[in-house]
Amino acid sequence: MKPSDAKLNELARQLTELQKRAKALGVFANDRELLECPGCGLLEDVTSTGLLITCRADALGEDTGLRFVQLADNIFRCPSCAQRVEATDELEQTRKKRKARK
Numbered sequence: 001m002k003p004s005d006a007k008l009n010e011l012a013r014q015l016t017e018l019q020k021r022a023k024a025l026g027v028f029a030n031d032r033e034l035l036e037c038p039g040c041g042l043l044e045d046v047t048s049t050g051l052l053i054t055c056r057a058d059a060l061g062e063d064t065g066l067r068f069v070q071l072a073d074n075i076f077r078c079p080s081c082a083q084r085v086e087a088t089d090e091l092e093q094t095r096k097k098r099k100a101r102k
């Protein structure tokens, strides 16, 4: 193995480790769509550093500290007003479009 290969392998190992730690810290893994409460407007967002937060439409990017509670696969409860929020495909598409604009 060339010295550069060994370096690459080490980097790959470190990256895997980092991803594991990141997930444990609350980084959004992109394994479902972001939520938006139709009742009170609380919405999920992902910060530039990849952390999953919730914020209000009038203060985007400002973490409220609240987190949606998962009840079932696509069903969540709003931590603010307790409304049931269903993750829909339509919402997913909207978010994807938003992401594509970056």
Ligand SMILES: [Zn+2]
Binding pocket: 037, 038, 039, 040, 041, 042, 078, 079, 080, 081, 082, 083
């Ligand atoms: Zn709500």
